[in-house]
Amino acid sequence: MSIDPSPPVRLLPTVSIVEETMRQARRAVAFALLGAALLAALLLGQHQWSSVALQQAADRHAMAHKLVGEVRVADQQLALAAQMAAITGESHWIDRFDKLVPELALAIEHASLLAPQAVAASYRERTAEAARLQARMNASAAEALKSGAFESARALFDSERYVAQSRLLRAATEELTQASLTATEQEVRSLRHAALISTAVVLGLSVALGAVLWRRLTNGLGRSRGSLLEAEERVQRLAASDLLTGLDNRAALHDAMQALMGRARRHGEGLAVLMVDLDRFKPVNDRHGHMVGDLVLKEVARRLSRCLRTSDLRARYGGDEFVVVVDESEGPGSAQGAAERIVERLGWPMQFGEIAVNIGASVGIARFPHDAVSDDELLRKADSALYRAKQAGRGTVCLYDPLLDEALAERHTLEVALREGIAAGQLVPYYQPIVDLHTRQVRSVELLCRWKHPERGLLGPDRFIQLAEDTGLIGPLTMSLLRQACKDLARFPAHWRLSFNVAPQQIQDENLVPALLAQLRDAGVPPQRLDVELTETALVNDTARAREVILALKRAGMTVTLDDFGTGYSSLSYLAEMTFDKIKIDRSFVRTLGSRPESAKIVAAIVGLSRSLAVDTVAEGVETEDEAEMLKELGCKNGQGYLFGRPGLAKDVGPLERVPDADAWALVD
Ligand SMILES: Nc1nc2c(ncn2[C@@H]2O[C@H](COP(=O)(O)OP(=O)(O)OP(=O)(O)O)[C@@H](O)[C@H]2O)c(=O)[nH]1
Numbered sequence: 172m173s174i175d176p177s178p179p180v181r182l183l184p185t186v187s188i189v190e191e192t193m194r195q196a197r198r199a200v201a202f203a204l205l206g207a208a209l210l211a212a213l214l215l216g217q218h219q220w221s222s223v224a225l226q227q228a229a230d231r232h233a234m235a236h237k238l239v240g241e242v243r244v245a246d247q248q249l250a251l252a253a254q255m256a257a258i259t260g261e262s263h264w265i266d267r268f269d270k271l272v273p274e275l276a277l278a279i280e281h282a283s284l285l286a287p288q289a290v291a292a293s294y295r296e297r298t299a300e301a302a303r304l305q306a307r308m309n310a311s312a313a314e315a316l317k318s319g320a321f322e323s324a325r326a327l328f329d330s331e332r333y334v335a336q337s338r339l340l341r342a343a344t345e346e347l348t349q350a351s352l353t354a355t356e357q358e359v360r361s362l363r364h365a366a367l368i369s370t371a372v373v374l375g376l377s378v379a380l381g382a383v384l385w386r387r388l389t390n391g392l393g394r395s396r397g398s399l400l401e402a403e404e405r406v407q408r409l410a411a412s413d414l415l416t417g418l419d420n421r422a423a424l425h426d427a428m429q430a431l432m433g434r435a436r437r438h439g440e441g442l443a444v445l446m447v448d449l450d451r452f453k454p455v456n457d458r459h460g461h462m463v464g465d466l467v468l469k470e471v472a473r474r475l476s477r478c479l480r481t482s483d484l485r486a487r488y489g490g491d492e493f494v495v496v497v498d499e500s501e502g503p504g505s506a507q508g509a510a511e512r513i514v515e516r517l518g519w520p521m522q523f524g525e526i527a528v529n530i531g532a533s534v535g536i537a538r539f540p541h542d543a544v545s546d547d548e549l550l551r552k553a554d555s556a557l558y559r560a561k562q563a564g565r566g567t568v569c570l571y572d573p574l575l576d577e578a579l580a581e582r583h584t585l586e587v588a589l590r591e592g593i594a595a596g597q598l599v600p601y602y603q604p605i606v607d608l609h610t611r612q613v614r615s616v617e618l619l620c621r622w623k624h625p626e627r628g629l630l631g632p633d634r635f636i637q638l639a640e641d642t643g644l645i646g647p648l649t650m651s652l653l654r655q656a657c658k659d660l661a662r663f664p665a666h667w668r669l670s671f672n673v674a675p676q677q678i679q680d681e682n683l684v685p686a687l688l689a690q691l692r693d694a695g696v697p698p699q700r701l702d703v704e705l706t707e708t709a710l711v712n713d714t715a716r717a718r719e720v721i722l723a724l725k726r727a728g729m730t731v732t733l734d735d736f737g738t739g740y741s742s743l744s745y746l747a748e749m750t751f752d753k754i755k756i757d758r759s760f761v762r763t764l765g766s767r768p769e770s771a772k773i774v775a776a777i778v779g780l781s782r783s784l785a786v787d788t789v790a791e792g793v794e795t796e797d798e799a800e801m802l803k804e805l806g807c808k809n810g811q812g813y814l815f816g817r818p819g820l821a822k823d824v825g826p827l828e829r830v831p832d833a834d835a836w837a838l839v840d
Pocket residue numbers: 415448449450451452453454456460461462463464465468489490491561565
């Protein structure tokens with residue numbers, strides 16, 4: 172398998188999708204508005220144009236009407252004025268005749284302008300000669316009238332020629348004015364018709380344009396809606412899945428569990444929740460980096476998917492924890508089977524390019540509805556079972572057990588109380604003397620710890636030290652105790668030294684040595700009075716780091732003791748390598764000195780070894796004079812135990828210089 176750093180699920184540009192969608196929607200709406208404005212302008216323009224044209228045509232028609240009357244009246248009045256002037260010779264008739272001649276000519280001219288051009292041209296052609304003669308005769312008549320020759324004027328008016336020409340002209344003029352009337356009427360009618368047609372065309376166009384715009388708008392909005400729905404679906408998918416593995420995430424798990432529980436309840440079926448935690452995953456990150464760690468997590472997700480049914484729910488719960496929910500409709504065995512398959516498959520080696528990785532998995536199982544009926548409770552109980560699987564040595568499967576759950580709850584309560592207790596100064600230093608086996612002089616005291624629990628009374632270290640180590644409280648606890656112990660040490664006899672234990676986890680703390688020196692400085696105690704005890708476990712876990720710490724402690728002036736020697740790994744190489752100042756012989760050898768000959772041999776060997784390495788020895792757990800005697804004979808220099816004194820408070824330990832017998836000590840423990 173090659174190393175591929177890209178995550179399986181790509182973060183999608185949801186924001187830009189929304190922006191694009193908004194852009195599309197805005198464009199569609201802008202088009203619609205523009206189209207609507209165009210349509211409105213078109214309709215308005217068409218309406219305006221047709222109203223103006225119609226009005227003008229109507230005006231011309233009215234004019235034609237008026238001219239028909241005017242020409243007729245002017246003609247009749249002209250004839251009347253001519254007759255009356257010739258008969259009466261009165262000057263006002265003569266003036267009237269004079270005036271009416273050009274008036275009639277002008278009215279005819281206007282009418283010809285309104286008539287169709289062809290009609291007007293034909294009128295002019297047909298009447299040109301008659302009009303010219305008529306005009307000449309009118310002029311002669313007018314002259315005759317003005318000169319008083321009324322008889323000759325009358326003769327002219329009554330002449331056959333004049334009458335015939337007047338009739339011809341009247342008929343032609345009547346034709347012309349009627350033609351102008353008809354033409355203007357037709358114009359009005361055809362304009363009305365055109366207006367109707369253009370309105371229909373514009374309306375048709377508007378409907379077509381409206382339909383196009385509507386389509387565009389709905390298409391645009393439809394596309395926007397589609398994009399938004401798609402984006403929403405993506406967002407929901409992303410929100411529900413773990414980005415690294417692509418499995419459901421914690422939130423989605425809860426939703427899915429509730430749905431599964433609802434269905435199981437309806438069908439009267441069972442479910443099992445498997446809490447899976449990887450074993451030894453942290454070292455993978457530490458050794459190969461987080462990128463390889465991530466690949467492991469992805470591979471775990473892949474293997475989980477392969478060894479389970481597709482209907483089984485799989486989720487990443489966080490960190491290196493996964494949750495699987497299997498249905499138990501076929502009986503309670505299926506969860507156990509699935510869990511065992513998971514442990515087996517995740518235990519198979521993984522290979523990423525050159526890098527080989529070996530992890531494992533522990534599984535805790537809780538059942539619905541047997542153990543719990545809510546998702547939170549089920550997960551909590553599966554976690555409790557998982558805790559037990561881890562305690563049992565990892566790589567195992569454990570079912571939830573209510574009794575152990577109580578133990579876990581008790582442990583949690585104690586952890587909370589311990590955290591508060593450390594802050595509140597409830598952890599009290601106790602001291603046990605370490606004496607010279609020959610002189611019984613007190614050489615040093617070992618710092619031990621008691622917890623003055625506000626409700627449970629005085630608790631020994633067996634009740635809380637392991638808990639403190641497991642929960643990371645051992646560092647703060649040690650420092651809190653040491654702060655008080657350094658003050659006590661300043662008041663103890665100046666040749667007494669103080670031994671105290673440093674837990675394996677504390678070895679990793681970069682600040683350990685500076686913090687110890689700061690405590691000593693605050694209390695005004697030289698580092699030479701401090702002896703740090705380390706167990707073999709601390710050395711085995713991280714030998715290189717242990718060597719560094721030992722060197723730093725010694726450089727700072729403190730001494731270092733190898734605690735509980737003989738019980739653990741007892742590698743002689745540690746002794747040679749690490750330059751301890753003292754070795755503590757474990758109490759199990761001391762207690763069996765009288766009963767098991769091998770114990771004496773082991774003690775003799777350890778003492779011999781120490782002597783050759785020029786290292787001091789201390790025997791732990793000395794309870795009888797016989798044991799003290801034997802140890803002395805075997806060459807052991809120092810002893811610690813009930814024979815010399817039980818652990819006590821500073822006020823009880825302080826006055827002691829030498830311990831003749833056990834009664835000298837306040838028996839506080
Ligand atoms: N590479 C990677 N590491 C992660 C991620 N999330 C959590 N971790 C690491 O996973 C580790 C989980 O810690 P633990 O469960 O104590 O590690 P472990 O070694 O498996 O411990 P045990 O369960 O006791 O065997 C921590 O070191 C986290 O930093 C992630 O997304 N990627």
